[in-house]
Amino acid sequence: MTKRADTLDGMKFLEEVPLAPYTTLGIGGPAKWFAEAASEADVLEAVEFAGQRELSLFALGGGSNLLVADVGFAGLVLKIGLTGIERPSAGVFRVAAGEGWDDFVSLAVAENCAGVECLAGIPGTVGGTPVQNVGAYGQEVSETILGVRALDLRTREFVEIAADACGFAYRQSVFNATERGRFLVTRVDYGLRPGGSPTLQYADLKRYFQGSGGVPSLAEVAAAVRAIRRSKGMFLVAGDPDCASAGSFFKNPVVDGAALAAIAAAVPEGTAIPQYPAGDGKVKLAAAWLLEQAGFGKGYGDGRAGISTRHTLALVNRGGASAEEILELSERIVAGVEGKFGVRLDREPVWVG
Numbered sequence: 001m002t003k004r005a006d007t008l009d010g011m012k013f014l015e016e017v018p019l020a021p022y023t024t025l026g027i028g029g030p031a032k033w034f035a036e037a038a039s040e041a042d043v044l045e046a047v048e049f050a051g052q053r054e055l056s057l058f059a060l061g062g063g064s065n066l067l068v069a070d071v072g073f074a075g076l077v078l079k080i081g082l083t084g085i086e087r088p089s090a091g092v093f094r095v096a097a098g099e100g101w102d103d104f105v106s107l108a109v110a111e112n113c114a115g116v117e118c119l120a121g122i123p124g125t126v127g128g129t130p131v132q133n134v135g136a137y138g139q140e141v142s143e144t145i146l147g148v149r150a151l152d153l154r155t156r157e158f159v160e161i162a163a164d165a166c167g168f169a170y171r172q173s174v175f176n177a178t179e180r181g182r183f184l185v186t187r188v189d190y191g192l193r194p195g196g197s198p199t200l201q202y203a204d205l206k207r208y209f210q211g212s213g214g215v216p217s218l219a220e221v222a223a224a225v226r227a228i229r230r231s232k233g234m235f236l237v238a239g240d241p242d243c244a245s246a247g248s249f250f251k252n253p254v255v256d257g258a259a260l261a262a263i264a265a266a267v268p269e270g271t272a273i274p275q276y277p278a279g280d281g282k283v284k285l286a287a288a289w290l291l292e293q294a295g296f297g298k299g300y301g302d303g304r305a306g307i308s309t310r311h312t313l314a315l316v317n318r319g320g321a322s323a324e325e326i327l328e329l330s331e332r333i334v335a336g337v338e339g340k341f342g343v344r345l346d347r348e349p350v351w352v353g
């Protein structure tokens with residue numbers, strides 16, 4: 001229960017706010033302090049509030065990539081709620097960090113601008129997308145992000161970070177790696193292709209349009225992605241516990257030739273191992289395949305935390321699960337995969353606590 005509110009220059013700071021409703025997993029204890037920023041001035045005020053009380057500060061977007069501890073967070077959770085979209089020139093969109101990502105994709109597609117159509121149906125906010133370089137179905141936001149505006153917590157000044165300084169890689173950027181916790185993103189600029197063709201590289205998507213003749217429109221591709229996501233439990237449907245997840249719980253591991261040989265030796269001869277070239281003689285493996293081969297298939301687990309019946313990589317809260325239960329399940333899976341294949345999986349969702 002929220003206990004009380006303090007105000008600083010008109011901004012409201014609430015105490016003991018349950019975080020579970022702010023996450024797609026629906027898990028997590030309270031934030032000691034909670035506030036929502038509707039402007040850059042609010043963001044600065046919140047930083048001042050946290051500084052005065054020596055509180056750690058956590059930037060909350062749509063809560064779709066989080067696992068919040070059962071004890072909650074002992075600092076200030078700042079919900080980034082800035083809204084607004086500007087179009088300074090053709091194909092360029094300056095989008096405030098609190099805008100819903102999928103709403104922006106719909107807008108871009110409606111305006112016939114290519115570049116994000118394959119990223120339809122991903123939950124969360126615009127500000128969350130550069131953090132782990134959101135990607136799916138053949139596109140990553142790093143391909144269209146021109147730059148990011150953020151408050152630098154070291155200097156307390158707003159900075160414009162060009163795309164090539166964001167350190168984008170697979171599910172990675174400076175925001176979740178080398179400069180983790182340093183920046184509060186307030187705006188992301190995307191450069192899209194007006195009248196451009198959709199990206200049709202991903203096997204599932206190609207299959208979807210096979211035999212349909214001609215190039216599908218951006219809207220058709222976005223609709224196809226949402227339909228495929230829905231069939232895989234990767235599209236949020238209110239009230240469906242089978243998609244109460246934080247998306248993929250594990251990243252696809254990148255391994256060298258020796259690790260690949262060890263995996264091949266652990267499965268029957270001739271078994272096809274799904275893999276994609278990852279540069280430097282390395283390959284990216286499908287984490288879902290590793291889980292399945294290690295005995296963690298769809299629907300695994302008989303407790304409140306389990307694997308979705310539609311997606312091997314989605315750990316779900318079937319109702320009333322705790323963060324501890326999700327963690328225990330994920331650790332069992334990591335140990336099982338490592339025991340069978342010698343590959344240690346990395347967690348994708350961010351731990352808050």
Ligand SMILES: Cc1cc2nc3c(=O)[nH]c(=O)nc-3n(C[C@H](O)[C@H](O)[C@H](O)COP(=O)(O)OP(=O)(O)OC[C@H]3O[C@@H](n4cnc5c(N)ncnc54)[C@H](O)[C@@H]3O)c2cc1C
Pocket residue numbers: 024058059060061062063064065066080097122123124125126127128129131132133134135136183184185186233234235236243245246247248350
């Ligand atoms: C059903 C489902 C499907 C998904 N599918 C995909 C997918 O296909 N591809 C993919 O890449 N991801 C996917 N995800 C994961 C998730 O949706 C994305 O990572 C999303 O971009 C997270 O954004 P968010 O606003 O919800 O961030 P949150 O979950 O609120 O936060 C995630 C991290 O980003 C930081 N952050 C968020 N906003 C800001 C900001 N403004 N400034 C600074 N830091 C910030 C947080 O501090 C935290 O570290 C999926 C999740 C779900 C539930």
